[in-house]
Amino acid sequence: MKLQAQIVDKKSNAMIVFVHGNSSSSLDFESVISILEHNSMTVDLPGHGQTGKSESAADDYSVEGLRRQLTEALMQIKNPFILVGHSLGGHLCIEIASKLQQCKALVVIGAPPLKKPLNLEEAFTGSEALQVYFKADNLKDEIDKALSQMLFMSGSKKMLTSAFVETDPEFRQILAETGIQKGQLLDEKRIVENIRIPVYAINGLQDPSVNLDYIRSISSFSKSYEVAKCGHFPHLEQPIRTKEILDEIVEDITTP
DSSP states (O other), rough: OEEEEEEEEOOOOOEEEOOTTOOGGGGGGGHHHHHHHHHHEEOTTTTTTOOOOSSHHHHHTTTHHHHHHHHHHHHOOOOEEEEEEEEHHHHHHHHHHHOOOTTEEEEEEEEOOSSSSOOHHHHHHHHHHHTTTTOOOOOOOHHHHHHHHHHHSSTHHHHHHHHHHHHHHHHHHOOOOIIIIIOOOOHHHHHHOOOOOOOOEEEETTTTOOOHHHHOOOOOOSSEEEEEEEOSSSSHHHHHHHHHHHHHHHHHHHHO
């Protein structure tokens, strides 16, 4: 399955590649991209956005399949880039970044690096909202309640609801089966500790799902940012601050 990508060329020397989370889409990053001065690329995962539903869901929606397809898509980039992943996208980016020769830095948003065996109870808070992201079928009020919890401000809820409803429901079920039950996720904490490129973390101070104390305990991050008045979606709720952070990271890795 070929992942659909969108590129915005602003004639910059820097490229930032964005990967969205579970039951979301590349539209998540439009607010940030619109004010960035750097070139950007967004990718829709299988079952999401413009990539659409898969005819080989069991393979394409598995964690192993997601890693493979995302790696293949990003290996086509010929120029250096910074890789930014949100939530599930952040976990996938951690797991594939070392295979991407042109990737010069990794930024994970709302994605605590997991250990093996899976330390979900340590990395996350056990928020009820997270359970909705691992169910194939959800009632409208369940989606609404989950997004109300995940967001500090409600302005983006309509867009996120549409993306959630448009995502192939099978994706969530297969993700839960392969990532959690079958343990296909890698030891992300070890990867972050040993990867050759700098890794940065961005988290909302009011994110109800991520254990910020766990994030703070990871000393291998080059820098960890906490964004105030913000839930699980800093790039949506605080795009100006997110843009400032990305500008700082670009400067960090391009200054001799």
